Amino acid sequence: MKITVLGSGAGLPSKTRNTQSFIIDLIEEINEYFLIDAGEALQHRILNTNIKPSKITNIFITHLHGDHIYGLPGFLSSRSHQGGEGVPLTIYGPKGLKYWLETSFEITSSHLNYPIEFVEVSHNDCFDISGFTVSTFLLDHNIDSFLYVFEEPVKKGSLNVNKLLDIGVTPGPVLKTIKESTSFEHNGTTYLTEDFLGSPVDGRKISIHGDTRVICSEDYYQLINHSDVIVHEATYLTNEKEKAHQYFHSEIDDVLENFNNVSYGQLLISHISNRYDEDDLKVIQDKLPSEVTLMYDLLDITIPRDSR
């Protein structure tokens, strides 16, 4: 499991940063990618990765500002010609997205060769997507903007082969059958599988925010607590707290302070404004705690288990 940054910039792209798009790479886990937001030229960035567009089968849009969706029509159209034929795709996002995409395809006479399902999200939704639990939370922006929390299912512990040998079960294909059952019989006795399993392994948790002011509420803290990775915007990096508030964005010190209320593994800062040049950003990065990273385009972040 890893996060690949396709666009780390704020409203306007720069020479080095596209507007916002992230991939959660779940190829090892479930053989697919989740795409979060779709800034313009998302498909151009993908050309510089190994990501197969046809393996992107779920897309999550945080909010409908142009810098988060203008890459969507182009990506979806190209996917038809990049192995996507017949491979269904679901798009989660705020009301209006379906209408805009359908209008775009009608105006451009585009006919995709795979089905798209649209799911309109609202506050406190909860979805089961390919085994992952995905929860939404309405943030504080000048239009509806959502947080998506992705939780990997708990993984069963490993089978204790020695303990099975003790009751006379010899290793072989039977082990897979036992692991997938809740109980099994051997020599006329019924056993509970859980008595032969090691401790279950917690799933990983990734919390990705749309544009927002910092949120201070108990239900929010509870939702994102114990995230392995939090992605949060800090459009303002040099103490312009009033401006951040005025434009419904966040300032980095406020973000860091707010997350003292939760435990997490890594904090990735997104939506980097083009007012900062890359040299400024290096100086700012150097002053940040080691668990906090200013995102940059094409950054890959591996998410180990139990990192929070």
Next chain:
Amino acid sequence: MKITVLGSGAGLPSKTRNTQSFIIDLIEEINEYFLIDAGEALQHRILNTNIKPSKITNIFITHLHGDHIYGLPGFLSSRSHQGGEGVPLTIYGPKGLKYWLETSFEITSSHLNYPIEFVEVSHNDCFDISGFTVSTFLLDHNIDSFLYVFEEPVKKGSLNVNKLLDIGVTPGPVLKTIKESTSFEHNGTTYLTEDFLGSPVDGRKISIHGDTRVICSEDYYQLINHSDVIVHEATYLTNEKEKAHQYFHSEIDDVLENFNNVSYGQLLISHISNRYDEDDLKVIQDKLPSEVTLMYDLLDITIPRDSR
């Protein structure tokens, strides 16, 4: 006057080619740029040029396929923050473009800080735009697709200063007044200005096609004849004439043969398919006549006077 290629590719971008966008650089002539088509990531390409978005005041869209317009909403939004405030812009294009852009801005809650005028084009329109004559011609594609022909006004010949001296006019600010008049008086005699001017200098002519099959008709040849530059697509470069016809595109040999019917200075081939890699294209380029160029992104083509 020059053409800058912002996107030379066909339907899908590649690592090296964006989808179609061209700039006609008229900074020396009228201090503005014309933009023709607006493929996705047009604004990203502009970041690698000296082009000021606020100086783009007229945009011409050949047709409404996504690879020719998906860069428009992002470019127009960013222009608000790139010196474009209060600088009006006119967009020429087929029916439907205005509706799509207005829908896009409504869905994304975008509020541009400059006025846009939309002009719906049809076959055989003729516009006077900043002194240039711009004519349209409906091409042969699976949706309405237009050719735009841009004609620079004829430039008056230079004043023959010696001839003026002969009638007693001495050089000074009066020369400017004489040149801008059709007749003038000196020592009680009325003279026609044209008798004191050298030959007028023809304006330059640029013909830029939307996607199309080759067009064979007398009115078409007449319209594009004597172009300094023709931009024409050749989505197919290796003899796939039937495929080209089937998909309403052009094959390069057909294009070259067709243009034996007209005189022109340079022929620029656009809409290069991503099925050809850059090495293939070098081989194809080497076999072309010297006046024919396969476009590539960020190519600058200067257009001298009297080049046809």
